[in-house]
Amino acid sequence: MSEHANPPFGNFPAAFTALDVHDRLVEPVAQALKSWDARDAAESVLYVDTDPDKADTAVFCETYDVPPELSANCVVVAAKRGGNVTLAACLALAGTRVDVNKAVRQHLEARKVSFAPMATAISETGMEYGGITPLGLPATWPLLIDEVVTAAPHVLVGSGRRRGKLILPGWAMARIPGAEVIPGLAG
Helix, strand or coil: CCEEECCCCCCCCCEEEEEHHHHHHHHHHHHHHHHHCCCCHHHEEEEEEECHHHHCCHHHHHHHHCCHHHHEEEEEECCCCCCCCEEEEEEEECCCCHHHHHHHHCCCCCCEEEEEEEEHHHHCCCCCCCCCCCCCCCCCCCCEEEEEEEEEECCEECCCCCEEEEEEEHHHHHHCCCCEECCCCCC
8 A cells, every 4th residue: 555645735635656656657657657767756756646527727726726837738749840740748837838839849840830639649648638748758759848847846747647647846857758958948
């Protein structure tokens, strides 16, 4: 049985060290946590149990008393150049919008960038829509993280499922394999 953990914010019915509840996570997320070379970062990740019907950001923040500036959204984008399409993930605080037309497009050296279709995001990540998280993404994908996310003391992100969320220190976000911290990614 896992011991309860104390989350740094919010009002959650239960919280655990994510490594102790890998059975509540989708396989790519559980595997990413288990194999993360930065053990201090992996061990800092908390899992909080939540209602999947309240997973959308505004309702979630109100229900669980989570400040929007400590909640981040992970979106999947499709960058096109010539005949090639590159999928990437972008992580930004909930109250901001990822600048796909300038910051992402320039960073990925693409002609055009758009949000990936939901079916593509789900099938390529192995995660549920509304729960996509930066942990456990395909290893070949760029993971672009807005600099302000890594400066936050703790940040809440999806768990790979609509039920449950992960909380981890901002510094740990920068240590996710493949992460690139980008100033001005969102505004």
